[in-house]
Amino acid sequence: MPRYSFPKPKGSEITPRDVYLNRRHFIAGAMATGVGVSMVGTARAASAATQPLTFKQGAAPVLSDKPTARELATTYNNYYEFGTSKGEPAHNASTLKIKPWTVEIGGEVAKPRTIGIEDLLAMELEERIYRMRCVEAWSMVIPWVGMSFSKLASLVEPTSKAKYVKFTSAARPEEMPGVRSRILDWPYTEGLRMDEAMHPLTFLTLGMYGETLPNQNGAPVRIVTPWKYGFKNAKSIVRIDFVSEQPRTAWMTAGANEYGFYANVNPEVDHPRWSQKHERLLPAFFASRETEKFNGYGAEVTSLYSGMDLAANF
Numbered sequence: 001m002p003r004y005s006f007p008k009p010k011g012s013e014i015t016p017r018d019v020y021l022n023r024r025h026f027i028a029g030a031m032a033t034g035v036g037v038s039m040v041g042t043a044r045a046a047s048a049a050t051q052p053l054t055f056k057q058g059a060a061p062v063l064s065d066k067p068t069a070r071e072l073a074t075t076y077n078n079y080y081e082f083g084t085s086k087g088e089p090a091h092n093a094s095t096l097k098i099k100p101w102t103v104e105i106g107g108e109v110a111k112p113r114t115i116g117i118e119d120l121l122a123m124e125l126e127e128r129i130y131r132m133r134c135v136e137a138w139s140m141v142i143p144w145v146g147m148s149f150s151k152l153a154s155l156v157e158p159t160s161k162a163k164y165v166k167f168t169s170a171a172r173p174e175e176m177p178g179v180r181s182r183i184l185d186w187p188y189t190e191g192l193r194m195d196e197a198m199h200p201l202t203f204l205t206l207g208m209y210g211e212t213l214p215n216q217n218g219a220p221v222r223i224v225t226p227w228k229y230g231f232k233n234a235k236s237i238v239r240i241d242f243v244s245e246q247p248r249t250a251w252m253t254a255g256a257n258e259y260g261f262y263a264n265v266n267p268e269v270d271h272p273r274w275s276q277k278h279e280r281l282l283p284a285f286f287a288s289r290e291t292e293k294f295n296g297y298g299a300e301v302t303s304l305y306s307g308m309d310l311a312a313n314f
């Protein structure tokens, strides 16, 4: 297995670094001029490229917390193809060409097909407000727009041999500066077990805050599984394969002892380098919120894992 020199934050570094970045966002949001201008300008430039969407309210568990400010959700990102710091995706991702864009869907399906983003956008869309939890112990509440992944799956008719779904993100060195370095084993790949993928909460996401996705959030299409750590949610997807074996994911290649295949949010199972018991619900400075098992979606998803040891299958 090749070795990758991706940056590993030390557990002790996470809070001060995030606090620093968070402070910049706080300042940017609070000030109309001065130090905050470049951050706010970035967000505005990005939103100028997005389009409003039509959608209905979808059925999702109601959350006690309000959605995170859009400015924060679109400037504090993890998208290593555009750099490893939280601010880089918003600065760098405008180079990604999202038109035209197609998603190839194949593998163990009766009707493989290539589908254009325009066709996906023409389908009936809904909004789902989901709590999101990064493995780095910060969280946000995001109003996503899209459709249940099962709707897309029904178009290609998975066969009985389909046991897992593999998602592949775009990897374009000319458009994505991070892909020019060996930060991860590009392309970024992720996967779900078939029953997880077909679960009604699993969301094929085309937009957020009522508009198409900004590039830094994974335009034009990404996957969202709200009961799992954020890294499961592959951005800017170009391929979806229904497969018979559990796919090896980019993060498992980077560190299988740290980033498991299941990646269910679980305060009882610490990351090897830090606790997962609490989280910073951004823009909070401190990890004051108790992390909930399955990120609060236990009523919906616990049955998927009956009989499984979730500490061994982390």
Ligand SMILES: Nc1nc2c(c(=O)[nH]1)N[C@H]1C(S)=C(S)[C@@H](COP(=O)(O)O)O[C@H]1N2
Pocket: 073, 076, 077, 078, 079, 080, 081, 133, 134, 135, 169, 188, 216, 217, 218, 229, 230, 231, 232, 233, 234, 235, 236
């Ligand atoms: N292709 C790709 N998808 C990705 C990532 C990435 O680096 N590349 N980062 C993941 C991680 S770690 C998180 S927490 C979420 C962040 O999504 P957001 O920036 O929209 O909040 O995207 C996930 N999807």
Ligand SMILES: [Mo]
Pocket: 078, 133, 134, 135, 136, 229, 230, 231
């Ligand atoms: Mo993450």
